[in-house]
Amino acid sequence: MLVYPSGIDLSSRSLQPLSGLLAGHRRRIGSRWRRLTCGRQAVLVLAHPRCGDTYARLAAGFRVGIATVHRYIREAVDLLAALAPTLEQVITTVRKKAYVILDGTVLPIDRIAADRPYYSGKKKHHGMNVQVLADPAGRLIWASDALPGAVHGLTVARAHGTPAALAADDVKCWADRAYQGAGPAVRVPFRGKNLRGWRRRHNRDQGQGSLRLEGAVQHQCRAGRVERRDERGDPAAEHVHHAVRDLHHHRGVRRPGGWHEHAVPRGRVR
Known part of the structure; x- marks a missing residue:
């Protein structure tokens, strides 16, 4: 050795x-x-x-x-x-901010035969889907509990009540096109290639915020690589992303x- x-x-x-x-x-x-x-x-x-x-x-x-x-x-x-703070505690904090950014990531995990529900068709690997909220500078504020990677990001956000909580407190939120129809509080980019005027500026500003959050999310992915699971086959990732968020x-x-x-x-x- x-x-x-x-x-x-x-x-x-x-x-x-x-x-x-x-x-x-x-x-x-x-x-x-x-x-x-x-x-x-x-x-x-x-x-x-x-x-x-x-x-x-x-x-x-x-x-x-x-x-x-x-x-x-x-x-x-x-x-x-x-x-790690709860969603209710975070909503109380973000009321003072101009807006928040909503996005998700799939934290990779090792795979076994029982991991079929955790396979993400978008990422092409097994993982746990985690939704995060960030401030306008891209700093992580809150991370949701993990759900299987096969679940769509919008479904995960709705399962934790994130769009409803943002709408109830009138908190403005920016997200990408995957969150189309999430609710009145979640603003997504306009569709189309030949946009002009304020629609084009809206997409540009929102894209810059998404890039800042993407850096924080990628840091969480690199820092939160999950080693494995317990004897029952349940992922051992349930609390890891909360720990990584605090260390972040x-x-x-x-x-x-x-x-x-x-x-x-x-x-x-x-």
């Missing part, structure tokens, strides 16, 4: 909040001693979704058991997911010189 040092392109802005959250949890449950400190557990947890390291590689790199890695990651994900607001900026923000020992089984 070989072990080599590596790094994560994150700064201490991501590590410190998670370390403090883990330390508080350990005090509440009365955990006296563990193999890894809160800081080392936070690095392990961040390395899993950010770098895509498997449980076996993390176990070899941090010199702990695979079961310990699974327990550490699930513990941290559940703590972060509990901090604390993440650091990559240094121009490289990625060496946090040293991570990686293992390779021979």
Whole structure:
């Protein structure tokens, strides 16, 4: 078994909040001693979704058991997911904003024979459909619970009551053409190629907002790669995107010189 040092392109802005959250949890449950400190557990947890390291590689790199890695990651994900705001809390916050942006993404998951409902015909892979709301700058505000990837984005939004909640509080929302007919609060681009005047400006401004959100959504996809599922075959992704959303607001900026923000020992089984 070989072990080599590596790094994560994150700064201490991501590590410190998670370390403090883990330390508080350990005090509440009365955990006296563990193999890894809160800081080392936070690095392990961040390395899993950010770098895509498997449980076996993390176990070899941090010199702990695979079961310990699974327990550490699930513990941290559940703590972060509990901090995610509800849709009602988010609607109260976004009332002060000029508008919000609604979009969705399919978080990829590993596939097995039972994954047929999770196959996305649009993305051509198995995944979980998640709807997100963002502010005009493209910063993530809220992420919905995950539904199978085969479900259309508009259906997922309606299942969580997002268009109805926006309309009830008169919150303006921009979305792409996939949300045509979502409701009076959701504005979509005009159809047609030869648009003129204010219709053309409307599509241009809305397209710029969608591009900003697309960057945030793609970051969530890269940072929230799901490793697998439990013994029942249910996806283990239900809370991961909520955890990634909370870490998204604390993440650091990559240094121009490289990625060496946090040293991570990686293992390779021979």
